[in-house]
Amino acid sequence: MRLMIxxxxxxxxxxxxxxxxxxxxxxxxxxxxxxxxxxxxxxPNLIRLNPNVPWKTRGNGALCLRFKCDKAxxxxxxxxxxxxxxxxxxxxxxxxxxxxxxxxxxxxxxQLRAFSKQAIQGIVKMKDALTLASSLSAEAIGFKTGRxxxxxxxxxxxxxxxxxxYELIAYRxxxxxxxxxxxDKESVFEMDKKTAPLTYNNVDHESGRxxxxxxxxxxxxxxxxxxxxxxxxxxxxxxxxxEPVERWTIFRTNQGTDAHLRSIPSIKNVEPYHPVIVxxxxxxxxxxxxxxxxxxxxxxxNGQIDxxxxxxxxxxxxxxxxxxxxxxxxAYGGVRPASGNRPVTVNLEKFRVLHLAEKLAxxxxxxxxxxxxxxxxxxxKGFRCEKCGFRSRDIRKEAKVISRDLKxxxxxxxxxxxxxxxxxxxxxxxxxxxxxxxxMRRQWFGVNDKLERGRSE
Ligand code: ZN
Numbered sequence: 001m002r003l004m005i006x007x008x009x010x011x012x013x014x015x016x017x018x019x020x021x022x023x024x025x026x027x028x029x030x031x032x033x034x035x036x037x038x039x040x041x042x043x044p045n046l047i048r049l050n051p052n053v054p055w056k057t058r059g060n061g062a063l064c065l066r067f068k069c070d071k072a073x074x075x076x077x078x079x080x081x082x083x084x085x086x087x088x089x090x091x092x093x094x095x096x097x098x099x100x101x102x103x104x105x106x107x108x109x110x111q112l113r114a115f116s117k118q119a120i121q122g123i124v125k126m127k128d129a130l131t132l133a134s135s136l137s138a139e140a141i142g143f144k145t146g147r148x149x150x151x152x153x154x155x156x157x158x159x160x161x162x163x164x165x166y167e168l169i170a171y172r173x174x175x176x177x178x179x180x181x182x183x184d185k186e187s188v189f190e191m192d193k194k195t196a197p198l199t200y201n202n203v204d205h206e207s208g209r210x211x212x213x214x215x216x217x218x219x220x221x222x223x224x225x226x227x228x229x230x231x232x233x234x235x236x237x238x239x240x241x242x243e244p245v246e247r248w249t250i251f252r253t254n255q256g257t258d259a260h261l262r263s264i265p266s267i268k269n270v271e272p273y274h275p276v277i278v279x280x281x282x283x284x285x286x287x288x289x290x291x292x293x294x295x296x297x298x299x300x301x302n303g304q305i306d307x308x309x310x311x312x313x314x315x316x317x318x319x320x321x322x323x324x325x326x327x328x329x330x331a332y333g334g335v336r337p338a339s340g341n342r343p344v345t346v347n348l349e350k351f352r353v354l355h356l357a358e359k360l361a362x363x364x365x366x367x368x369x370x371x372x373x374x375x376x377x378x379x380x381k382g383f384r385c386e387k388c389g390f391r392s393r394d395i396r397k398e399a400k401v402i403s404r405d406l407k408x409x410x411x412x413x414x415x416x417x418x419x420x421x422x423x424x425x426x427x428x429x430x431x432x433x434x435x436x437x438x439x440m441r442r443q444w445f446g447v448n449d450k451l452e453r454g455r456s457e
Contacts, residue, residue: 003071006041008108009081010101010156012062013148016093019177021218023169025088026063027249030445032080038069042438043229046167046253047155048421049119050260052273052334055095055147061421062151063251064158078102082141091143099148103138103156112136116157119150120254120422121262122274129153163257163432165200168232170221170241170248178217182242185210191224191238197427198231199224200256204417206314211416212239221245225255227431229441249445252438258424261332261349267303272337272344279354280305282327286320294320295345298329306345307331314415316348322405326357334420349423350413353406362397 014022026044034040045064053060069077082100089098103112115132118124129150133140138156140149172181188210192202201211202224212222221241226232229250236248263277270276280298289295292311297304307329309320323329332350336342364374367385374383374395382393406412413419413426 004068005071005074005104006066006068006106007074007077008101008103008105008156009065010062010099010103010152010154011064011081011085011148012099012151012155013096014085014089014098015218016090016096017216018090018093019217020088020090020096021220022061022063023249023251024171024219025085026065026251027169027171027247027445028084028088029065029081030249031447032084033065033067033069033077036069036073036077036080038067038073038077040065040067040440042066042159043166043250043252043440043444045155045158045160046251046255047116047120047151047158047160048253048255048259049151049154050121050123050273050275051420051422052260052275052336053123054273060151062148062155064152064155074104086143089143097145097147098143099146099150099152100141101133101138101149101152101156102141103136105136108157108159109136112153112157113159114157116154119154120158120259122271124150124154126150158254160252160254161435163254163259163434165225165227165253165256165428165433166229166232166250167223167225167253167255168229168236168248168250169223170236171219171246172221173244173246174219176243177219181213181221183210183213183222184240184242187238187240188212191235194238195226195231195235197431198228199226199235200425200427201225201416201419202235204415206415207417209417219246227428227433229444233441233443245448247445247447250441255421256424256428257432258332258422260334260420260422267298267300267305270303270305270335270344270346272335275334276346277330277332278305278346279328279330282323282325282329282357285325286323288321292317296320296323298331306343307333307348307351308345309348309414310418312415312418313348314418316350316412316414319406319412320348320351323353324357324359327353327406328355328357330354348414349420350411352411353408356404356406356408359402359404360399361402362399365395365398368395 090096224232224235260275280300283299284297286296294309309317330352333346333348369390370388372387
């Protein structure tokens with residue numbers, strides 16, 4: 001009788017700014033495991049970890065593969081994985097420290113889930129990762145310092161039972177990597193029109209830019225993000241690529257869910273590197289600092305903190321500039337530590353104005369005798385009418401309420417081109433995926449056979 005084992009495999013930190021991508025390594029592993037008769041119980045999981053950690057990998061995404069296979073094949077499966085990770089990691093790069101975690105288990109224990117949550121919302125230490133892995137009898141393999149073990153273990157522990165999205169990633173053939181990506185722009189706009197909001201952030205309408213294609217030397221040709229596996233596959237078929245696609249894979253992911261943001265009770269609880277949702281009242285008005293960034297302060301009874309909206313956040317920055325003192329405000333964003341003369345700052349990804357303060361404009365009163373607007377004779381010296389000579393020290397300026405260009409309770413979000421992987425875009429509000437069981441579509445990855453035969457591995 002065959003004894004089937006469920007194996008969860010976490011992988012992280014294989015790439016560098018000059019090459020590679022951990023999703024690509026996972027895409028290479030998938031067909032090899034299937035040829036061992038492994039059966040996947042989930043799409044490969046792409047788990048984005050806290051984007052504000054100072055030592056992040058590009059995009060800070062870790063991978064988890066979850067499958068069942070015959071106990072007799074486990075060693076071979078592990079060997080395939082270790083070999084492909086080693087071959088496809090940029091080990092010569094100083095910051096690249098790959099890690100792999102093998103966890104054979106039917107269930108994911110709660111302490112591992114808690115560890116993942118901490119890695120997505122805060123900071124976790126290597127020591128804690130190793131202690132936890134060993135207490136769970138998970139096998140951790142690290143290259144060089146093995147810092148990637150942290151992300152690998154975190155990916156295993158995040159099973160995406162709550163809100164999640166999908167991304168179909170298509171990869172370039174090796175000879176094209178590093179060159180300009182050849183994807184027909186019109187076809188992307190057309191795809192967006194036909195598939196949104198079941199797909200999201202394909203294009204940035206404000207700047208007219210295509211967002212599915214990255215710009216670096218990595219192997220990704222494009223990534224299409226969406227609500228369901230079917231939606232991203234359908235969209236993939238609409239995109240016209242003018243260069244060959246080596247392979248494509250559908251990932252299930254915490255992207256676009258705000259999983260990194262933790263609501264905290266008070267400004268005094270804001271910690272550097274921990275993304276937050278925090279409320280306060282605008283205490284210092286917005287000022288424009290060099291490079292057109294907007295900075296202001298919010299305070300509650302316990303503290304005060306700076307908030308910043310950067311130039312590439314587009315509309316968010318323009319809206320932040322409209323805030324005035326006493327507006328009641330909710331900030332969403334990463335927390336940058338103090339540096340030089342800049343205090344700890346929340347880098348805004350989105351915000352909401354809970355209550356707008358009254359904005360008043362003061363004008364000189366009208367002459368009670370002839371109706372003409374009075375002139376001021378200087379601070380505290382009263383007013384004088386140029387026409388009839390009326391003077392008074394007792395008359396006051398008139399206050400007029402100015403209408404505001406912000407709406408109460410409305411959420412303002414950075415433009416798609418500057419959204420982080422984890423930022424939940426406006427188009428996903430009300431479309432959250434919660435609690436649906438995972439249904440694997442028949443085709444969830446593809447390999448260009450012709451290219452595959454020509455490759456030497
Ligand atoms: Zn007058």
